[in-house]
Amino acid sequence: MNEENVKLAKIRKSSSIGKKVSIALCIVCTVGCVLAMIAGISLISAADRFEPQFVEAVESGQISSSGNSIGSVKLVNIQGIDPSDWHSDIPAMQKALDEHPYSIIYGIYLIMISLAIAVAAVMMKLLSSVFSMIEKENTPFTDRVIRRVTVVMIVISGFLLMTAGAALGLLSGVATWVIYTVMDYGKTLQIQSDETL
Known part of the structure; x- marks a missing residue:
């Protein structure tokens, strides 16, 4: 192997x-x-x-x-x-x-x-679907996975904003933006890698 x-x-x-x-x-x-x-x-x-x-x-x-x-x-x-x-x-x-x-x-x-x-419970179900997608597609850098992760993070940010306060909600929102950017960058690198092969 x-x-x-x-x-x-x-x-x-x-x-x-x-x-x-x-x-x-x-x-x-x-x-x-x-x-x-x-x-x-x-x-x-x-x-x-x-x-x-x-x-x-x-x-x-x-x-x-x-x-x-x-x-x-x-x-x-x-x-x-x-x-x-x-x-x-x-x-x-x-x-x-x-x-x-x-x-x-x-x-x-x-x-x-x-x-x-x-x-x-809904967030846990969404997370399980993200893991299931990654397991099937062998990579987290696909459009479907990136969209699902972004949706989960937005829901978590909104939940924190409504329950824990503006500071944690905004912090989670910034973390969502960072994670989206990193995953989009990873997708771009993977596409470039696939093209060079």
Whole structure:
């Protein structure tokens, strides 16, 4: 086996492993999404049952509530979850917030988490398709792979911009531009190499 075939075999093996890992992570994200969605809907629909437990936990100090955190949410610095700050113009929603603030807020929070995890699952699926393309085409420097990698990076940049803030979103956007430029340059070099052979 010559040196080029050894390199191609390594690329295929690495792509195969990357595809399997991203598929496994996609499955984990999908399960997490479903569980968070079910838990959020359960908290909202059974607020009468869960609210006394939340109130007891807050009163005993097991769950703390402040202007920028509620419970362990402060560990990931998600702001704006203070039951006294939530209001609605819809009378039925306001009544639910008045009677069961913790159950409603935690339920909404879990549903929002499930949506974020769903985006992560989609990104993992897109990544697995990139690895699959590289595995089949033996090179990452094709138009299809470059487009797919660019789409994945743009989605990640947008996700970071909306969740982690402008600084990380812009940094990821610049990284997307750099990766696109490097891959386009690699494609050009590969075309030149193929033409000289």
